[in-house]
Amino acid sequence: MGSVRIEHLNKVFNGNTALEDVNLEIREGEFFALLGPSGCGKTTTMRCVAGFETPTSGKIYIGDKDVSNIPANQRNCGMVFQSYALFPHLSVFENVAYSLNIRRFYQGGMGTKIATLAHLLNSKLGKLDRETEKKVRDSLDFVELGHLADRLPGQLSGGQQQRVALARALVMEPAVLLMDEPLSNLDKKLRNVMRVTIRQIQQKVGITTIFVTHDQEEAMSMADRVAVMHGGKLVQVDTPTALYSNPVSRFVADFVGSSNILQGSVKETNDVGETLIEIGGNRLLRSSFPAKKKDVEVIIRPESVRLFTGDATDSTDNILDGTIELSTYLGPTIRYDVKVGDLQFEVDTIFEAGNPLLEPGTKVKLEIDPSRVVII
Amino acid sequence: MKKRLSLRFDGFDVLKWIIYLFFFVFLIIPLFSILLVSFTGEPVNLFGSLTNEKILSSTLKKLSNVSVEAYTSIFTGGSGYFEALVNSLKLGVGVALLVTIVVLPIAYAFARTKMPFKPFFAAICTIPLIMPTFISSYAFVLMFGKTGWVNHIYQALGGEGVLFDVQSMMGIVLVQVFFFFPYALWPMVAAFKICDVTLEEASQNLGAKSWYTFMRVTLPLAMPGIISSMLLIFTVSFSDFGTPIILAPKDLNLIVVEAYREIAGFFNWAGSAVLTIIMLIVAAFFFWLQRMVIKGKEYGTISGKPTKQKLNDHKGAVSVLTAYTALVMLVPLLAVGSVFLSSVATTWGHHALPDGYTLDHYKTIFSTSGKNIMNSMLLAGGTLVISVIISTFVSYFVVRRGASGLDFVSSIPLIVPGIALGIALIQTFNTAPLHLTGTALLLIIAYTIRRMPYMIRSTMSSMMAIRKDIEEAAVSLGASSLVAAITVIGPLMLPGIAAGAILVFVTVIKEASISILLAPTDWAPMSLAVFQNLLRGEYYTACAMAILIIVIVVILQALAKKITKDQLY
Ligand SMILES: Nc1ncnc2c1ncn2[C@@H]1O[C@H](COP(=O)(O)OP(=O)(O)O)[C@@H](O)[C@H]1O
Ligand SMILES: [Mg+2]
Numbered sequence A: 001m002g003s004v005r006i007e008h009l010n011k012v013f014n015g016n017t018a019l020e021d022v023n024l025e026i027r028e029g030e031f032f033a034l035l036g037p038s039g040c041g042k043t044t045t046m047r048c049v050a051g052f053e054t055p056t057s058g059k060i061y062i063g064d065k066d067v068s069n070i071p072a073n074q075r076n077c078g079m080v081f082q083s084y085a086l087f088p089h090l091s092v093f094e095n096v097a098y099s100l101n102i103r104r105f106y107q108g109g110m111g112t113k114i115a116t117l118a119h120l121l122n123s124k125l126g127k128l129d130r131e132t133e134k135k136v137r138d139s140l141d142f143v144e145l146g147h148l149a150d151r152l153p154g155q156l157s158g159g160q161q162q163r164v165a166l167a168r169a170l171v172m173e174p175a176v177l178l179m180d181e182p183l184s185n186l187d188k189k190l191r192n193v194m195r196v197t198i199r200q201i202q203q204k205v206g207i208t209t210i211f212v213t214h215d216q217e218e219a220m221s222m223a224d225r226v227a228v229m230h231g232g233k234l235v236q237v238d239t240p241t242a243l244y245s246n247p248v249s250r251f252v253a254d255f256v257g258s259s260n261i262l263q264g265s266v267k268e269t270n271d272v273g274e275t276l277i278e279i280g281g282n283r284l285l286r287s288s289f290p291a292k293k294k295d296v297e298v299i300i301r302p303e304s305v306r307l308f309t310g311d312a313t314d315s316t317d318n319i320l321d322g323t324i325e326l327s328t329y330l331g332p333t334i335r336y337d338v339k340v341g342d343l344q345f346e347v348d349t350i351f352e353a354g355n356p357l358l359e360p361g362t363k364v365k366l367e368i369d370p371s372r373v374v375i376i
Numbered sequence B: 001m002k003k004r005l006s007l008r009f010d011g012f013d014v015l016k017w018i019i020y021l022f023f024f025v026f027l028i029i030p031l032f033s034i035l036l037v038s039f040t041g042e043p044v045n046l047f048g049s050l051t052n053e054k055i056l057s058s059t060l061k062k063l064s065n066v067s068v069e070a071y072t073s074i075f076t077g078g079s080g081y082f083e084a085l086v087n088s089l090k091l092g093v094g095v096a097l098l099v100t101i102v103v104l105p106i107a108y109a110f111a112r113t114k115m116p117f118k119p120f121f122a123a124i125c126t127i128p129l130i131m132p133t134f135i136s137s138y139a140f141v142l143m144f145g146k147t148g149w150v151n152h153i154y155q156a157l158g159g160e161g162v163l164f165d166v167q168s169m170m171g172i173v174l175v176q177v178f179f180f181f182p183y184a185l186w187p188m189v190a191a192f193k194i195c196d197v198t199l200e201e202a203s204q205n206l207g208a209k210s211w212y213t214f215m216r217v218t219l220p221l222a223m224p225g226i227i228s229s230m231l232l233i234f235t236v237s238f239s240d241f242g243t244p245i246i247l248a249p250k251d252l253n254l255i256v257v258e259a260y261r262e263i264a265g266f267f268n269w270a271g272s273a274v275l276t277i278i279m280l281i282v283a284a285f286f287f288w289l290q291r292m293v294i295k296g297k298e299y300g301t302i303s304g305k306p307t308k309q310k311l312n313d314h315k316g317a318v319s320v321l322t323a324y325t326a327l328v329m330l331v332p333l334l335a336v337g338s339v340f341l342s343s344v345a346t347t348w349g350h351h352a353l354p355d356g357y358t359l360d361h362y363k364t365i366f367s368t369s370g371k372n373i374m375n376s377m378l379l380a381g382g383t384l385v386i387s388v389i390i391s392t393f394v395s396y397f398v399v400r401r402g403a404s405g406l407d408f409v410s411s412i413p414l415i416v417p418g419i420a421l422g423i424a425l426i427q428t429f430n431t432a433p434l435h436l437t438g439t440a441l442l443l444i445i446a447y448t449i450r451r452m453p454y455m456i457r458s459t460m461s462s463m464m465a466i467r468k469d470i471e472e473a474a475v476s477l478g479a480s481s482l483v484a485a486i487t488v489i490g491p492l493m494l495p496g497i498a499a500g501a502i503l504v505f506v507t508v509i510k511e512a513s514i515s516i517l518l519a520p521t522d523w524a525p526m527s528l529a530v531f532q533n534l535l536r537g538e539y540y541t542a543c544a545m546a547i548l549i550i551v552i553v554v555i556l557q558a559l560a561k562k563i564t565k566d567q568l569y
Helices: A044-051 A092-107 A109-122 A130-142 A158-170 A190-207 A215-224 A240-245 A250-255 B011-040 B048-053 B053-066 B068-078 B082-111 B116-126 B135-145 B151-155 B169-194 B199-204 B212-241 B242-247 B255-265 B270-295 B297-301 B316-344 B360-367 B370-401 B406-417 B417-427 B440-464 B468-476 B481-510 B513-518 B524-535 B539-566
Strands: A004-013 A016-025 A030-033 A057-062 A079-082 A176-180 A207-214 A225-230 A233-238 A260-269 A275-279 A281-286 A295-300 A305-310 A319-330 A333-340 A343-352 A364-369
Touching: A004 A044, A016 A044, A016 A225, A016 A233, A030 A044, A030 A190, A044 A057, A044 A079, A044 A176, A044 A207, A079 A158, A079 A240, A079 B468, A092 A109, A092 A130, A092 A158, A092 B481, A109 B481, A130 A158, A158 A190, A190 A215, A207 A215, A207 B199, A215 A240, A225 A240, A225 A250, A233 A240, A233 A250, A250 A260, A250 A295, A260 A343, A275 A295, A275 A333, A305 A343, A333 A364, B011 B048, B011 B053, B011 B068, B011 B270, B011 B370, B011 B417, B011 B440, B011 B481, B048 B053, B053 B212, B068 B082, B068 B270, B082 B116, B082 B169, B082 B212, B082 B255, B082 B270, B082 B316, B116 B169, B135 B151, B135 B169, B135 B242, B135 B316, B135 B524, B135 B539, B169 B212, B169 B242, B169 B316, B212 B417, B242 B255, B255 B270, B255 B417, B255 B513, B270 B406, B270 B417, B316 B539, B360 B370, B360 B539, B370 B406, B370 B440, B370 B481, B370 B524, B406 B440, B417 B440, B417 B513, B440 B481, B440 B513, B468 B481, B481 B524, B481 B539, B513 B524, B524 B539
Parallel strands: A030 A207, A030 A225, A079 A176, A176 A207
Antiparallel strands: A004 A016, A004 A057, A225 A233, A260 A275, A260 A295, A275 A281, A305 A364, A319 A333, A319 A364, A333 A343
16 A cells, blocks of 8 residues: 655656646555546546656656666556456456466466466466455455356446456455446446446555546545646645535636636725625625736636525625526435626526526525635 | 676577677678678678688688679679679569459458458468468469470360460569568558548549549558558569579579579589678668668557448449459469379370379378478478577567667568578588587578568567566566566467467478478478479479378368467466
């Protein structure tokens, strides 16, 4: 087991910069997600850790060891590929046994070497030792596939193949588990199941895991911490909740969920440390975040806004007047598009049985908690 | 960014350089040295020059005497080389044109009509590919020779003398047309199949007659495919050795035969070198032309939409095409039949049918030529092993590590006619330090190199079917790339390798030019035995041996086909 440290990692592919000064520290036992749009460099980062790409510059540590010059096969990184990359000619059992056989091949004496190689070439040749056999059985049982040990990968469903790939990577007791978009080939329902499965297995084993995905929901629901990448650079590394409630940039705010993003200018800072911002049409908003410059962007999540009609409150504290333009029924929530002067707001409210949808044209008030008005 | 010279060699780098070295020593140097010989007029010993000062100085002296005399003398006449070149070019062009004309209707019938018996005709089409050309040529002698059965029938019907003289340019052309047409047939069928049918339909919707549509739309669309197979046939015909060596009369000079005579008869290095270089240049030029024609068009077959084509079922057209196809297919069929009849005949030639039947010839070949059969198996086996190893690793390097240099080097043999390769190898390895001429090893190496591009094509396609991440998975599980290649890539490629290997085995068994030129007496393979039997007038045993070759080839090819079909995954 080990932590992973990436220092000043740069990667250039024939003149195209894929990674620019990436610095990361992944703690031991942590489930760490790399999140970002396609082409932002997630896979490249992970392949650098695995040793499949040679960094143009920078260092990578696994545990305390600098692995930058260690070949991929000696880095002890378990890997789960997007396509699973199971060996199609080997049974589930032999797939999982592969790394143990390879280890025996390298570590054994001449006789063991020959026997193991023969077994690798044709699983009918050469017997596995008890210990290997048991380890493989255990790890297949662990992913609940013990009964399918003799099948070929082609005879399994996507979810089962996924679990074989996991078992195959875990049986070698790797220092780090690397997964590149492992769920993208599954249908939505199975994806949700596998999210839980993978997370549970990771927790049980307690293995440091790097999980690459472009799906924010996946990253946010599974990971201890998430690194958001954009154009080869790290933008923000934080826990999912922090990432959501306190994005450092408009890009992050947008990427980890839908947001109202408004232009504003800072008026003053009051005595309790709150910032007063003027947004479109001389309206004032209070925020508990400090502002570093005058012209700022203000981010408000749709569900951070409380929407009510008439005079349900006489408080004038951080309240905007608006008119509903569109109501969309989204199942458990209702999304209202509200016009406030020249500004456009999206507001999500919980759908409560018995309460009718508000019609377009209804005058409403929007109340926003200052602690949820994020200033960038 | 500065590139540091990496001194970390893994097992793979070593392997790659060994393969480069193999091609360098056994292909590049021999071709280069034959080029030098064509200018010096005397044999040069390049390997000797590296190890021995005396040889080096003599080589340098020879090199100071270079002249283009050998080339200019071609045109000033006397040697007959110019005539030989012209005759060979005429032969190639004639055969290419004739094959195209003969095959066009058959290709159209296969691709676009509801012709019956397609699988049967397709099976017959493999006959020419499994018969060595010198056996096909002898089959033609059995049919159209002075005492051939066709001429007996011809005379019985009231004809005078012979139908035509089979020992002539005409005979050579006919054999090549009927035995090379399958090389053109399948590419042309493909060309007709991929034509954009919507254009044809548009033409017909506009009221054009089918015949007009065929001439003005279908044919032009299929043209690149047709021209490309025409060029291919030219090269095959130009480089073919088996047919002319049996059928060319004394007064007909052809470049392959001339080169063979110069080296095997007179040890005329200068002459054979010049002829070799000329052959190479012509073959390379036409190969290049063919590549230009199909450039960028190959992908049409893959990316093109598989449109459902309406097959022509016009009764009259289909019956005419079927009859015509059957007629063309009949010739190779009768040829095999003739060889078979001859192999079981006591004597044959007095009448249309043999005088009696016997199995003695088969007994003879098993008792006296058992060694040739054994030799063929050993030589083919040795070639197979070397080919499999080299081509597997070459495809690995080319597909996985982008080693385009190896790709290029290993496809050079495509343009080297068998005779040319043989002469180059004999010249280069004729003396110490690498005195290999006359050894089984050089024979095996020659077979290997000659078959390499085809073997690589087969291993390369199975390599490309294996995703890169399968290999990376093995590496992440602890295997070095070499161990990953052996334990994962190797087994996955096995069906492709096996099929390719069997085909290598097959070609070695039927290979004529290399065997005739390079095989030492102790190591004479079956094909050489057939050839020598024919020269010695032991026609019946030659035929029995030929049938044996055909049977072995058929069995092995069926096996290769089955393996490719039974791919497990
Ligand atoms: N082997 C390669 N050669 C050249 N460019 C590459 C290679 N691999 C990745 N890239 C480029 O690097 C960038 C990052 O790619 P990648 O890490 O695969 O992105 P992601 O996994 O986030 O979608 C992309 O612009 C991609 O085109
Ligand atoms: Mg990716």
